[in-house]
Amino acid sequence: MALPKRDELLKEVNYDRMPEKHWMDTKPEFRPGTYCYAGEPEVVKDLGLPNPRKWQPHDEDWKLPENWKEIVLNAIRDRMNRFRSFKLFMDICVRCGACADKCHFFLGTGDPKNMPVLRAELMRSVVKGEFTRSGKLFGRLAGARKLTEDVIKEWFYYYYQCTECRRCSVFCPYGIDTAEITILAREILHEIGVNIDWILKPVRFSAEIGNHIGLQPHTIKENIEFLLDDIEEITGIRPEVPLNKKGAEILFVTPSADFFADPGIYTFMGYVLLFHYLGLDWTLSTYAAEGGNFGFFTSHEMMRKLHAKIYHEAERLKVKWILGGECGHMWRVVHQYEDTMLGPAPKNLEVPKSPITGTVFEHAKSTKIVHICEFTADLIAHGKLELDPSRNDHLVVTFHDSCNTSRGMGIFEEPRFILRHVCNNFYEMPENTIREKTFCCGSGSGLNTDEYMEMRMRGGFPRANAVEYVHEKHGVNHLACICAIDRATLTPLMKYWVPAVSVGGVHELVGNALVIPGEKKRTTDLRFQPLKGAEEEA
Amino acid sequence: MNVVAALVAVIGMVILVWLGVGVLKLYTLFGVVVPYAAFLTFLIGLVYRMVNWAKSPVPFKITTTCGQQKSLPWIKHSRLESPANNFEVVLRMALEVLAFRSLFRNLRADLRGRKLYYGSSKWLWLGAILFHWSFFIILIRHFRLFSYPVPGFIKTLDAVDSFFHIGLPHLYMTDVAILAGLTFLLLRRLVDAKVNYISHASDYFPLFLIFGLVISGMLMRYFLRVDLVSVKELTMGLVTLHPKVPQGIGLIFFVHLFFISVLVAYFPFSKLVHMVGVFFSPTRNLPNDNRRVRHINPWWEGVPPKFLTYCEWQEKFKDKLEESGQPIDEDCYEKKS
Ligand code: SF4
């Protein structure tokens, strides 16, 4: 089914009109554009995950294992025993509804089961109905129900209509984080072989080759060479990108999309120019060539397996510390999980210290991993960068806070500080749509696949709506972000909702503005777009 | 249906008390046994609940960061929204528990055509504050029935609460406030389509129960005027473990007592435990210092991860590495031999 027109998409959406039927009596409808395809049997098998088979969500029969119910109930019990969050969140929701209209999927669909409270209730009702006496006794009166195959289908539909963005958790008076419930629900579904292809393929590539798209080491190098060609053409300088260099001071890890996918590549060019400017002793690894981690969208175990290679590589290369590129969920993993699941950091790593400013990044003293925006903001604050913000004058910029770096890390000021120094036109979107209240791109947590486009445009609508506001008010034509998934997903989102707005990383703008000794006079930005004023001169 | 079921349950309780006390004269059952049983259930249930939560570990530090992290010294970090140490966590929690910080953030989204608008929406916060704080103060006020002599601060509280000297006996402000809060919370559940849709009977039940509790209490104080001396005799008997039921306390008192008994007994087994549970919430009660202080996961500590190591990877891509001029790590082979 074709994607509905922009003005048609939200016609049916009404936040104040709820279905007649009780939600326990409604079933999801697997309409094309609103769900992701199932994992392919070979991929599932290669990853050693349960129940590989050919199936699709729109099939009547999902070919669940015979004892699926037992598996699921055991999995729930197991997660309750291992995660206080899960157990607690099943108990303490008062259904106050404060979270109800905070989810971008609810705002874009009006589907009540996309209210975070009800999304959690899909699981809670089963926990009550299967494990508690009151639930068994009072059933629906207590919000309890039994686990059936229809419930599994519903879980699949709605737990893959949550991008684990945590916006609901900001507003909940008890901090109930529906993202946490989604994470565990997906984990539980995996145990009976209910999964999606778009997540599992990158996971397999990552596990077997080292990065999501399966770029082999020589291809990575070739891609980088292409980017260096472009840089040379634009600036007259050809920086060096050291690969797998033992004894370098810094290991740089970024999402692999930055090596090859437009517009991530421009951000990559920005990094490279910056490191060249600084004369940094750094290296990139073609083995640990992935900062992103789709394992995080699969299970905690898978996340750990895929992330382990970073410390492992840092140890082998004997670097002193690790610098991380612009990525959302990579940073959720690095910030909130890395140290716990893979620490303590290898002994050769030291507390990160900027070789240029001497700043010691005390806040990263255990993990030894610094965010590139922290690094660059520190450089600018110390006056170490010569910047010409007018080179970004063709852009009127706004900044999108990525869910993960916002609500799972709290990095708000660093990228803004950089933006204010590298461009002259910077406008914030409305306060209720940025920082901790930021809206998801609508395609996070591994849902950035084409077959899911309608839902992505719906989920991304609140974000796009805020961009449209500053576009109309201030003429904003560029959306900066610090997330690789954002760079990939906001681009089609803008095309659909606010076509005049382009998308790119913060370090792309740094790369544009950086005045590098020995460079030629720039006439275009890193995308070969003419700089403001350059055309007239030429 | 949900509303009706909850209402019927609460009305049923009144009938039960009327039958039990009014008709069958089971004073000891309703005046002593039920309250004791309820209180015990409350204690045991709550301890069980907390122990049960505490038994599950907190494997990851998953603070929801609602403000700037502590990073570079010249960037102002948000101590309350992104606490960097345990002291700041205490502040954050205090704000959450005492002032309902997160609820205060509440917004309302409105869709007009294809434009979204957000309005501030503090009503829920106000209703919740009115209700919870009044309830708390009323509870404290009741300690005058359980103490002899009555401590000074409770007398003061009493005086402040009835400061306006309206009517006789003086009307308590908290009585008005709790009614207002409760009415708002109930109406909201009935009128707001979204909240209505998500509400179970078990969401209406405690509301009606507390309504019953408040109304019976107010009837007793302002209209039906039970004999306070006898009531205090009974309550003191209960707390001193020498229970006795004096004659002549009105039926309404037993209704009130029964409501509170049901409420406390119901507390640990229902959503009402949110009051205690909030303290356990890992998105709020942990500092955002993840990269500075390592958090231990009990079920992973000492269990090394399994993954494709560099040397295995190098074996796989050796030709490609050599062809493209990327270094080969000889250590991989030394280690093997
Ligand atoms: S805000 Fe929290 S307590 Fe209220 S309904 Fe949502 S999850 Fe439940």
Ligand code: SF4
């Ligand atoms: S985590 Fe985000 S996507 Fe998921 S329910 Fe909450 S607000 Fe919606």
